[in-house]
Amino acid sequence: MTPRLPSVSTLRHDLPASLVVFLVAIPLSLGIAVASGAPVAAGLIAAVVGGIVAGCIGGSALQVSGPAAGLTVIVAGLVQTYGWRATCTITLLAGLLQLALGASRVARTALAVSPAVVHGMLAGVGVVIILAQVHVVLGGSPQQSAIDNLRELPGQLLHPHTHPALLGSLTVLVLLVWSRLPRGGWLRLIPGPLPAIALATATAWSLGWNAQRVELPDTLLSGWDAPVLPHGSLPGIVGAVVSVALVAAVESLLCSVAIDRRRPAGVPRADLDRELLGQGASNALSGFLGGLPIAGVIVRSTANMEAGARTRASTVLHGVWVLVLALACGPLIEQVPLPALAALLVVLGLRLVDTARVRDLRHHREAPAYFATLVGVVFLGLGEGVLLGIGIMAIMALRRLTRLSVRAEHLVPAPEDGPVPTRVHVVVEGTLTFLGVPKVTRLLQDVPPGSHVDLDLNVDFMDHAAFDAVHQWRLAHERHGGRVDIDEVHEAWYERAVTGEMSQPRKTPPSARWWAPWANRRRRSETELDAPEVSPAAVLLAGVREYHGRTARLVRPIMAELAMEQKPQHLFITCVDSRIVPNIITASGPGDLFINRNVGALVPRHGSRTPDDSVAATVEYATNVLDIRTITVCGHSNCGAMAALLAGGAEVEHLPGLSRWLKHGNHSLARFLAEQPSGTDESPLTRLCKINVMQQLDNLLTYPWLRERVESGEIELVGLYLDLQSANVEILDRTTGTFSPVPAEPVPDEPPHPRTLT
CATH class of the missing domain: 3.30.750.24 (STAS domain)
Structure with a gap:
């Protein structure tokens, strides 16, 4: 697919973004090359190829590719084992393998590797980088393994070289200060690594401090030789090619997915198979030209997106700027002190050890695989550590699949x-x-x-x-x-x-949700059960049959446990209105709610002249026998009982029983008439429905024995209001007398229901 030329409007965003990414890429590319034991020019070559080639061919518009810290350990081992030119050949072959994988359209298969293993691998690489680069910061030389670096570290700390240590400390200090600058400030437009390296370079040059500097060839490709075949066992070489290809591919694809989730509106979705083709082409060319292996890099990609990039033009332009700098500013780059680049890599290594990931993985019980991979990468090697992590995840998955409770x-x-x-x-x-x-x-x-x-x-x-x-x-x-x-x-x-019937069980056709009304359900038979010729009793019995056929077997274990005793914690007083289903609006099940329903959700006051003991009996049994801890009064909009109160009872005069019962709502009506409207656009009926909830909570407190238990904190009173049209539930704050939406989550260190409600 040929990329279209960017328009002037997109360049207005992409050009500044490319400069930001360029400033981030230069110090990181140099530092990763040094940490990998490769020529410094190899990092710049990889940055140029990753920007231009992967930017043009890749499937993610905003992802930036280049030398990646996650590949540092692999490359360092390959350089020590096979030499630099043979490592370039391995990179080239890894690119060809990625091209084959991309053409096979298996990109999403790479994402099957558990994130716990991937992040554990990156954390392990971060620890290895830190252990190696601390020696450079202190003026020494890194050893061949993390264990050797760890063993030599105490002696290095006791006898540091002054100038390199001061330059490294200065670099870290600038990075820390820069990260704490206000986000809206203009200084934050400049990436922190650039001023940190620039200040360390200026300090070393102006004071004449003794520290190793970057060494570049006269030109970027001077002394270029064709890649040579590595000498060694064939299985070892094949393993090296596969390791570079797969690690780079997985890191690139994970980076692409992460950036795709945060992409701005208007940016097309990432094509992972095409992205793998772009990574393969980049690695093949980088290896041929003498560059480091390439992968998608989350640091540069995030900087690109946050700088306002809109198309792949930003990624391509950043590669062009790196090429221009490498060709025109070689003497300036050679003034950069290596301890400053090492300090930058130490900070980068610390960022790879992401503690936030550990918290997430611990929540999903996958932290053992993370730590196993981390320890394995540090003490055994990258490949061994990843295999160890995959093995741990396989064991955990098998354990979950065979988890059994008896x-x-x-x-x-x-x-x-x-x-x-x-x-x-x-x-x-x-x-x-x-x-x-x-x-x-x-x-x-x-x-x-x-x-x-x-x-x-x-x-x-x-x-x-x-x-x-x-x-x-x-x-x-x-x-x-x-x-x-x-x-x-x-x-x-x-x-x-x-x-003996072991065939696969037939899937039952999907039916309406269990909470849908009968009238909304589609029956298996051709005759609608709510048709005029079908009696209401038939509809009810059809519902019972559906319960027996679909639901009874699912709830039978729960009902068997509850058969001998109920232990609800909540008394729920609400209206008899058919539109209110307490178990739906509270997401509760059998045994959770002790429910009292009556017309208007009324609670007769203690000693009322119109006696009615049904509600009082429910409250007594709930509190004294069941040991209920919460009593909730739930009102609702468009309540017919409240409408009858507003009409003075004229509409129900022909119903003597209902007329007597509604007298228990006179206190709500009197409170409604005494209070001034709040200035909102609520209708009088809505106001009365809400006031009625507050009044019934006060009516409960007229029972002396109940009031004592509420004031002692043994029982909590809660008011709820259901708006039928929106299906939203609001909760009453009795200190202000207002209803507000139920919080999404409980406030930390406080109970779910604030004490102000009691």
Whole structure:
């Protein structure tokens, strides 16, 4: 695909962005080349090729490619083993392998490598870079391995060289100060590495300090020789090519995905297969010209995006600027002290050890793979460390796939003079394979002979070994006078194995969500159940049948646990209005809410002249028997009871029972008439509906025994309001008497419901 020439409007954004990326790329390219043990010019060649070639061919418009810190350890090892020219050949061959992978359209397969392993690898590389470059900062020379660098570090710290150490410290200080400058300031437009290296270079030159400097050839490609074949075992060479190709590919693709998620509007999505082709072409050309291996670099890509780039022109132009500088400003680059570049790499290595990633991985229980990869890269080598991390992830994945929970409880205990319990409930959850057979059989063997066993198989898979173990135990248990009832919550693995019907279970056609009204559901039969000729009783019974066919088997284990006792924590008082479903608006299930529903969600006051004990009885039982901790009064918009109160009860005069009941709402009406409108555009009915919630909470406090428990903090009162049209729930702040949206998350270090509500 031939890239289109950028327009003037896009160049207005891309040109400044290219200069920013150029300023970031120069010091990093030089430093990575030094850390890799390669000629300094190799870093500039890789930056030029990565910018121009990968920028033109690659599939990500904003990604910037060049020499990457993640490849430093690999390249340093290759240089020591095969020499620089042979390393260039390995880079060329790795590029050709990437081209083949890109043509095979397998780019997304590379993303199957766990991020825990990738980030662990980068962190390990960061530690290796730090251990090596600290020696350069202190005026010494890095050793051949991280272990040797670690062993020699104490002696180096005790006897540092003054000038290199001061230059390195100055570089780190400038980087730290620059990172703390205000984001809106004009100085932040200049990338921190540039002033840090520039100041260290000016200091070393003006004071005449003794420190190693960058050495460049007369021209960028002077002394160029064709790449030579590496000498060594064929498996070792093939492994080196594959390592460079895959590590560079995975790092580039992950970088591309990360940038693609944050791309501005109007920027096309990344094509990962095309990106792999661009990386392959860049590495092939870079290796041929004598440059470092190339990969997508997150630091430069982020700088490119934040600088306002809109197209790939920014990436290409940054490569052009590097080429111009390398050809025209060689003497200036040769004044850069190596300790300053080493200090820059130490800071870069610290950034590779991203502690935020550790917190995320720990949340997903993948931190062991991260740390295993990190330690393996540092002490064993890059390839060995990555393989170790992949092995740990494979073990963790296998463990998750075979995770099994087995528990048993005696639902009906044995009498004191009886030998065994009469009923036992056993629940098996997870994936039931041969690995879980010992755990299951150990528990089943402890089930007393002759007992009645309810066995719930809540498993997503059961292999033949597991089936045989369960089936043989069942037969033996029933031979000894016991009884076994097996319920399968998911697919009927056991039943199909017993009947010999092992074909894949048919998928049931999708139906409407369980909370949708009957009128909105599409029935399997041709006749609509809510048609005029179908009675309401038939609709109800059809719902019960649907429950039995689809839902009962799913909730049966929960209901079995709750069958003997309920332990709700919340009393929920709300209106009888059919549009309010408490379990939906609170995302609760069986056993969570103790519910009282009445017309208007009213709570008769203590000692009311119109006696009604139904609500008081509910509150007494909930607080004194069930030990409820929270009482919620939930009102709603367009409440018919509140509308009747506003109309003075004229609309319900012909309903004597309802008229007597609505007298309990007179306090709400009086409060409504006494309070001035808040100045909002709420209708009178909406105001009364909300005031009614506040009044019913006050009515609860008229019961002396309940008020004592609320004031002592044993019970909490909560007011909710459901707006039917928006389906949003608001919560009452009783200190201000206002309703506000429920917070997305609880405030840290405070309970979910603020105490101001009580």
